[in-house]
Amino acid sequence: MNERSSVTGTAPVRTGDGRATNGEILRVKDLCLHFRTSRGVLQAVDNVSFSMQRRRSIAVLGESGCGKTSLARAILRLLPRNVHLYTGEVYLDGTNVMKLSDDWFRQKVRWVKMSMVSQAAMNSLNPVLKVGYQVAEPLLIHHRMPKKEALNRAREVFRIVGVPDDFLQRYAFELSGGMRQRAILAMALVTSPQLVILDEPTSALDMLTQANIFNALKDIKNQLDVSFILITHDISTSSDLADEVLIMYAGQLVEHSLSTTGYVKPLHPYARGLMASVPTLREDKKLEFIPGQPPSLINPPTGCRFATRCPQRFDQCSHEPPVFAVGEQGELVKCWLHRNA
Amino acid sequence: MANELLLSVKDLRTWYELKKWGFFHTGHVKALDGVTFDLSHGEALTVVGESGSGKTTLIKTILGLVPATSGEITFSSHKLDGKTSIGWLRSKVGFVQQDPYGALPPFMSVRRILLEPMVINKTGTSIEREQRIREVMEEVRLLPVNDFLSKFPHMLSGGQQQRLVIARAMILRPSLIVADEPVSMLDASVRVEILELMRKVQKTHDLGVIYITHDLSTVRYFSERVFIMYAARFVEKAEVREIIHNTLHPYTKALLTAIPDPDPENANQYRDVPAGEPPSLVKPPSGCRFHPRCPVRIEGLCEEEQPPAFESSRDHFVECWLYRK
Numbered sequence: 087m088n089e090r091s092s093v094t095g096t097a098p099v100r101t102g103d104g105r106a107t108n109g110e111i112l113r114v115k116d117l118c119l120h121f122r123t124s125r126g127v128l129q130a131v132d133n134v135s136f137s138m139q140r141r142r143s144i145a146v147l148g149e150s151g152c153g154k155t156s157l158a159r160a161i162l163r164l165l166p167r168n169v170h171l172y173t174g175e176v177y178l179d180g181t182n183v184m185k186l187s188d189d190w191f192r193q194k195v196r197w198v199k200m201s202m203v204s205q206a207a208m209n210s211l212n213p214v215l216k217v218g219y220q221v222a223e224p225l226l227i228h229h230r231m232p233k234k235e236a237l238n239r240a241r242e243v244f245r246i247v248g249v250p251d252d253f254l255q256r257y258a259f260e261l262s263g264g265m266r267q268r269a270i271l272a273m274a275l276v277t278s279p280q281l282v283i284l285d286e287p288t289s290a291l292d293m294l295t296q297a298n299i300f301n302a303l304k305d306i307k308n309q310l311d312v313s314f315i316l317i318t319h320d321i322s323t324s325s326d327l328a329d330e331v332l333i334m335y336a337g338q339l340v341e342h343s344l345s346t347t348g349y350v351k352p353l354h355p356y357a358r359g360l361m362a363s364v365p366t367l368r369e370d371k372k373l374e375f376i377p378g379q380p381p382s383l384i385n386p387p388t389g390c391r392f393a394t395r396c397p398q399r400f401d402q403c404s405h406e407p408p409v410f411a412v413g414e415q416g417e418l419v420k421c422w423l424h425r426n427a
Numbered sequence: 428m429a430n431e432l433l434l435s436v437k438d439l440r441t442w443y444e445l446k447k448w449g450f451f452h453t454g455h456v457k458a459l460d461g462v463t464f465d466l467s468h469g470e471a472l473t474v475v476g477e478s479g480s481g482k483t484t485l486i487k488t489i490l491g492l493v494p495a496t497s498g499e500i501t502f503s504s505h506k507l508d509g510k511t512s513i514g515w516l517r518s519k520v521g522f523v524q525q526d527p528y529g530a531l532p533p534f535m536s537v538r539r540i541l542l543e544p545m546v547i548n549k550t551g552t553s554i555e556r557e558q559r560i561r562e563v564m565e566e567v568r569l570l571p572v573n574d575f576l577s578k579f580p581h582m583l584s585g586g587q588q589q590r591l592v593i594a595r596a597m598i599l600r601p602s603l604i605v606a607d608e609p610v611s612m613l614d615a616s617v618r619v620e621i622l623e624l625m626r627k628v629q630k631t632h633d634l635g636v637i638y639i640t641h642d643l644s645t646v647r648y649f650s651e652r653v654f655i656m657y658a659a660r661f662v663e664k665a666e667v668r669e670i671i672h673n674t675l676h677p678y679t680k681a682l683l684t685a686i687p688d689p690d691p692e693n694a695n696q697y698r699d700v701p702a703g704e705p706p707s708l709v710k711p712p713s714g715c716r717f718h719p720r721c722p723v724r725i726e727g728l729c730e731e732e733q734p735p736a737f738e739s740s741r742d743h744f745v746e747c748w749l750y751r752k
C-alpha cells in the first residue's frame with residue numbers, strides 16, 4: 087500500500103522531488119520482455135539494467151531490431167498481446183511500478199508520471215478533433231480537470247514547445263509536419279511528467295525542422311524538471327540532447343557511458359564500430375562498417391551476442407556471456423576485454 | 428570519354444495540375460521550376476534537399492515517369508520527349524529506390540528479379556542471362572551466389588535487399604543510375620557499406636550517377652559535385668568541399684548549421700537555424716523563394732525578383748542576390 091500511495095500525485099503541477107532517493111528518477115533492473123512468435127520466443131529485451139538521474143537525458147542507440155522501442159514499451163508497459171515473458175523491476179521515482187496493477191498503472195503512472203512520443207506520432211493525431219482539445223485530453227482524463235482549465239494548461243504547454251496560441255483551435259491537417267510534431271510533444275508534456283520517452287521524435291522531419299525541435303527540447307530540458315529518454319538510430323542528432331549514452335545490441339545493453347565518452351571513445355567494440363560508421367560533415371574521416379548482421383533474437387548465441395562480428399573476440403567470448411565491467415570514468419561496458427581485475 | 432556529356436537538363440519544369448472535383452483547374456504544384464544542369468559520363472553528382480523540394484520529381488521526370496511541362500532533357504544525345512522509346516530509356520537508366528523492401532516484388536526469387544529486366548528487354552540467350560546474373564551478384568557481393576539465387580526478398584537483410592536493388596539497376600549495363608535516397612532506410616553501420624559499393628560500381632563501369640538525399644553528411648563519401656535544392660530550384664551548385672568550406676547561400680548555411688556531427692558539446696548549445704517551413708509550391712513566394720525565412724534578405728530586391736545563378740567562383744553557382752556582380 088505504501089508503494090501505491092507514493093505514486094498518487096494527482097496535481098497537474100509537479101509535486102516536489104523530496105521522495106526521490108539520491109536524485110534518481112528511473113532505475114531499471116533485469117528488465118526482460120520476450121515475445122511469442124511462430125518461430126519461437128523472441129528475446130526483444132533481455133536483462134536490461136540501468137539507472138538515470140533527474141533532469142538528465144539518455145540516448146538509447148542501436149540498429150533497427152536491437153530492442154530500443156521494445157525497451158521503451160516495456161518501461162511504459164505498452165505491451166502487445168504476444169508477450170511471453172515480462173519481468174524485472176522498474177523503479178520510477180523510487181517506486182517499483184512493475185508491481186502495480188494494470189489499472190493503477192494506467193491511471194496513476196502512464197501519462198501522469200511518464201509519457202512517450204512515439205515514432206511518426208504526428209500522423210496519429212485525430213483528424214476530426216481540434217489539436218488543442220487533443221493536447222488537453224490527458225488532463226481531462228487523468229486529472230478530471232475542468233475543460234477550460236485544461237485548455238489553458240494546453241495553451242501554456244504550446245507556448246513552451248513553440249506553437250502559436252491560435253493553433254489550439256486548428257485541426258491536424260492545418261498544421262505542418264513540424265508543428266504537428268510539436269503538438270505531440272505538448273501532449274506528452276501537458277501532465278508535467280517527470281520522464282518523457284522520445285522514440286525517434288524527428289525521424290520523419292526535415293533537417294531544419296529537426297534542428298528547431300531539438301532547440302525546443304533543449305529549452306524544455308533547461309526550464310522544466312523533466313528527464314528524457316531519447317531513442318534513435320540517428321547518432322549525430324542524438325548528441326544534440328544526450329548527457330548519457332546507452333548502446334543496445336541484440337536485445338541487450340552493451341554500454342552505458344557519459345556522452346563525453348560515448349560519442350568520442352566508446353569502449354565496447356560494437357559501440358566503436360557504430361560510432362566509426364557515422365558520417366561526419368566537418369571532418370574528414372574514413373568511414374568503417376561492421377561486417378555481418380546481428381544475430382537472430384529467437385535463439386541468440388550463448389556467449390557474447392556480438393562475438394561473431396567482433397574484430398577482437400577470443401575464445402571466452404563465444405562460450406560465456408560477458409558481465410558488466412566499470413571503466414575509468416564510471417562507464418559500464420559488457421565486454422570481456424574490459425573485465426575488472 | 429570522361430568529359431562527354433551524358434545528360435543535359437535545361438530549364439526543366441514539371442508542374443502537377445490541381446483540380447477541383449476532378450475537372451476544374453485550380454492551379455499547379457510547381458514541383459520543378461527551372462532546373463538546369465549537365466552530367467558527364469562517369470560523373471557522380473548529388474542533389475540535396477528537404478522533403479517536398481522536388482528531388483523525387485526530378486528523378487521521375489528524368490526516368491520518364493512524369494511528363495515535363497517545359498524544358499529539355501538530352502540523354503546521350505537523344506532528346507527525351509513523349510516520343511522516346513521507354514524501353515530504350517529503361518535499359519539505359521537504372522533506378523535504385525529508397526525502400527528496398529517495397530521495391531522488390533515479394534513473390535519473386537532473387538534469380539527471377541534479376542532475370543526479369545533481361546526478359547523484358549529480350550537481351551541474351553538463357554546461358555548469357557544466367558552468366559550476367561552471377562556476374563552482377565558477385566559485383567554487389569551477394570555471396571555465395573548459389574545461396575542467394577533461390578531466396579525471396581523477405582529472407583534478406585536490409586543491406587542485402589539494397590544490394591539486390593542495385594544489382595537489378597545494373598543488370599542491363601546502363602550508362603546512368605539514379606538513386607533516390609538509397610541509404611536512408613538502412614542502419615548506420617550498413618549505410619557506409621552500400622555507399623562504398625555504389626561508389627565502386629560507379630568507378631568500375633564509368634557510370635553517371637545522380638544521388639538524391641536529404642543527408643548532406645553522406646555526400647562527401649559519394650560524389651564530387653553537389654546541388655542544393657530548395658522549393659523546386661537549385662539554389663547552390665558546387666563541389667562538395669567548396670559547399671562545406673565556402674558556403675554562400677543562406678539556405679545552405681542554415682542546412683549546414685542544422686546538421687550535427689556526433690559531438691557531446693552539441694547538447695550545450697542551440698542551433699542557429701531559421702524558423703518556418705519550406706513554402707508551398709502552389710504559390711511560391713515572389714522573388715527568391717527563401718526570402719521569407721532568410722536572415723540576410725535585401726529589402727526591395729529579394730521579394731521582387733528571382734535571383735539568377737551567379738558564378739561566384741569557378742563552378743560555384745549560387746542563386747542569391749548577395750553575390751550579384
